[in-house]
Amino acid sequence: MTTRRQVLQWGAGAMLASGVIVPRGAAAAGDAPGFLDLPAGAVEQGDLETLAGKVPLIKRSWRPPNYETPVQYFAEDITPNRAFFVRWHLASIPEVSATNWTLNVGGPAAATPFAVNLEQLKRDFPAAEVMAVCQCSGNRRGLFVPHVAGVEWGAGAMGNARWKGARLKDVLAKAGVKPETVEIVLDGADGPVIPATPDFVKSIPLAKAMDENTLIAYEMNGEPLPHWNGFPARIVLPGWTGTYWVKQVTSIQAVAKPYDGFWMKSAYRIPTGRFPLIDRFLTQETPANTPITEMVVNSLISSVAAGQKVTAGQPLDINGVAWDGGAGISRVDVSTDGGRTWMLAELGPDHGRFAFRRFRFVATPQARGPMMVMARASNRAGAAQTFDLIPNPAGYHHNVVQRIAVEVV
Amino acid sequence: MNARTTIAILAVIAAVAATGAALAQEKRIAFKDGPGLQAFQANCGTCHSLDYVILNSPFLDRAGWDAEVKKMANAFGAPISAPDQATITEYLAEHYGKR
Numbered sequence: 001m002t003t004r005r006q007v008l009q010w011g012a013g014a015m016l017a018s019g020v021i022v023p024r025g026a027a028a029a030g031d032a033p034g035f036l037d038l039p040a041g042a043v044e045q046g047d048l049e050t051l052a053g054k055v056p057l058i059k060r061s062w063r064p065p066n067y068e069t070p071v072q073y074f075a076e077d078i079t080p081n082r083a084f085f086v087r088w089h090l091a092s093i094p095e096v097s098a099t100n101w102t103l104n105v106g107g108p109a110a111a112t113p114f115a116v117n118l119e120q121l122k123r124d125f126p127a128a129e130v131m132a133v134c135q136c137s138g139n140r141r142g143l144f145v146p147h148v149a150g151v152e153w154g155a156g157a158m159g160n161a162r163w164k165g166a167r168l169k170d171v172l173a174k175a176g177v178k179p180e181t182v183e184i185v186l187d188g189a190d191g192p193v194i195p196a197t198p199d200f201v202k203s204i205p206l207a208k209a210m211d212e213n214t215l216i217a218y219e220m221n222g223e224p225l226p227h228w229n230g231f232p233a234r235i236v237l238p239g240w241t242g243t244y245w246v247k248q249v250t251s252i253q254a255v256a257k258p259y260d261g262f263w264m265k266s267a268y269r270i271p272t273g274r275f276p277l278i279d280r281f282l283t284q285e286t287p288a289n290t291p292i293t294e295m296v297v298n299s300l301i302s303s304v305a306a307g308q309k310v311t312a313g314q315p316l317d318i319n320g321v322a323w324d325g326g327a328g329i330s331r332v333d334v335s336t337d338g339g340r341t342w343m344l345a346e347l348g349p350d351h352g353r354f355a356f357r358r359f360r361f362v363a364t365p366q367a368r369g370p371m372m373v374m375a376r377a378s379n380r381a382g383a384a385q386t387f388d389l390i391p392n393p394a395g396y397h398h399n400v401v402q403r404i405a406v407e408v409v
Numbered sequence: 410m411n412a413r414t415t416i417a418i419l420a421v422i423a424a425v426a427a428t429g430a431a432l433a434q435e436k437r438i439a440f441k442d443g444p445g446l447q448a449f450q451a452n453c454g455t456c457h458s459l460d461y462v463i464l465n466s467p468f469l470d471r472a473g474w475d476a477e478v479k480k481m482a483n484a485f486g487a488p489i490s491a492p493d494q495a496t497i498t499e500y501l502a503e504h505y506g507k508r
Contacts, residue, residue: 041465061458196487
């Protein structure tokens with residue numbers, strides 16, 4: 001069996017032989033190419049390992065389980081459930097059964113609290129569907145330079161799925177949300193190993209909760225959610241990062257004052273005003289920092305490998321996926337000369353403004369020698385991927401343009 | 410960590426096992442030998458697998474590891490005594506720290 005470390009060694013060998021500079025980490029199986037190196041320890045530990053019901057994914061940590069989707073799965077617009085990334089904060093994760101799960105809806109600002117089981121949730125509320133990208137806030141954290149502590153993700157802590165479920169607004173309507181409500185608080189069945197650790201509880205602004213695209217999803221790509229992705233139901237908050245997509249959701253509460261738990265007031269925050277974002281979470285904002293909200297515009301090339309030998313005069317298919325926080329992708333530009341000139345890529349089927357959008361540009365390189373392949377997505381709100389990392393303490397919102405070095409032979 | 414906490418942790422593990430929770434397969438990691446190894450293994454593995462340390466290496470300096478250990482105690486409530494915190498920080502900085 002080939003280990004990722006052996007692949008690395010071969011990668012280093014190829015680098016010496018060809019003279020092409022291949023980032024060390026990029027040569028490991030499953031890691032996307034064209035970024036700065038992951039920490040050496042992350043590469044060493046990042047074996048392909050198989051959780052129950054999943055294909056081999058890149059293991060970042062065992063407990064709590066954090067597993068990343070290998071880059072080849074982004075050759076498709078929809079990420080298969082079995083390849084969908086896995087991210088948990090706390091290690092006590094019960095296996096919830098469809099029959100004993102109960103969702104409690106209420107809270108201090110709800111007039112008519114109630115509980116539903118899975119059957120009632122499906123029966124009593126109209127089903128809605130949305131295709132949407134779920135991306136960890138810290139996707140690509142491992143590619144930050146200088147490195148920052150945390151789960152050292154490469155580029156695969158994301159996936160795109162068709163979600164089906166009840167609209168959160170319909171469920172909240174039945175609970176009689178009072179006018180003084182400012183946030184909706186979400187909790188799941190998972191919990192800490194020791195009681196002193198703050199439970200993973202999140203809140204979202206009332207307006208986002210009432211958005212027709214916000215779901216309590218019980219289906220993912222036409223199937224029940226995998227255990228690792230939140231069976232039997234999770235929150236789907238299209239456009240916003242995965243931290244709010246509470247898995248195994250068991251409690252939904254309307255509150256009249258901002259929720260002040262650890263996972264809101266201390267974690268998942270970015271410096272106020274640093275990123276070109278539209279959505280703000282004002283009830284949680286301070287002059288210094290603010291909760292992360294929607295995803296920044298981004299793209300990932302899935303068809304080109306680092307150090308790939310490209311034949312002169314032959315077509316090279318440069319394609320991948322682009323996505324953003326819900327404005328929708330307007331264009332993707334591709335460069336094969338390290339960013340000196342750019343060509344407009346063709347966009348694939350539009351699955352909606354929250355979904356992956358395929359882009360494709362077929363280049364036919366003529367000159368032999370090193371070639372640098374890049375892609376840069378822009379969205380309908382006028383934002384584009386950055387060339388320089390926007391530093392922030394927790395390592396969020398990495399949308400630096402990829403640079404994949406290939407060799408034309 | 411006191412006996413009561415140990416019992417609480419064992420209870421949680423038993424409860425998780427009883428519900429049939431699927432757990433990831435943890436493998437044994439050969440950690441570098443040195444003062445503090447025992448304190449590190451005894452304390453840090455309660456709430457998370459120890460591969461987190463390898464994952465986050467070797468780029469944190471002493472201050473960086475100190476902040477991580479303090480975060481575990483202060484933000485996440487890990488019952489690690491102050492002397493043990495210092496010992497663990499020293500071990501991590503020495504063996505898994507920035508060179």
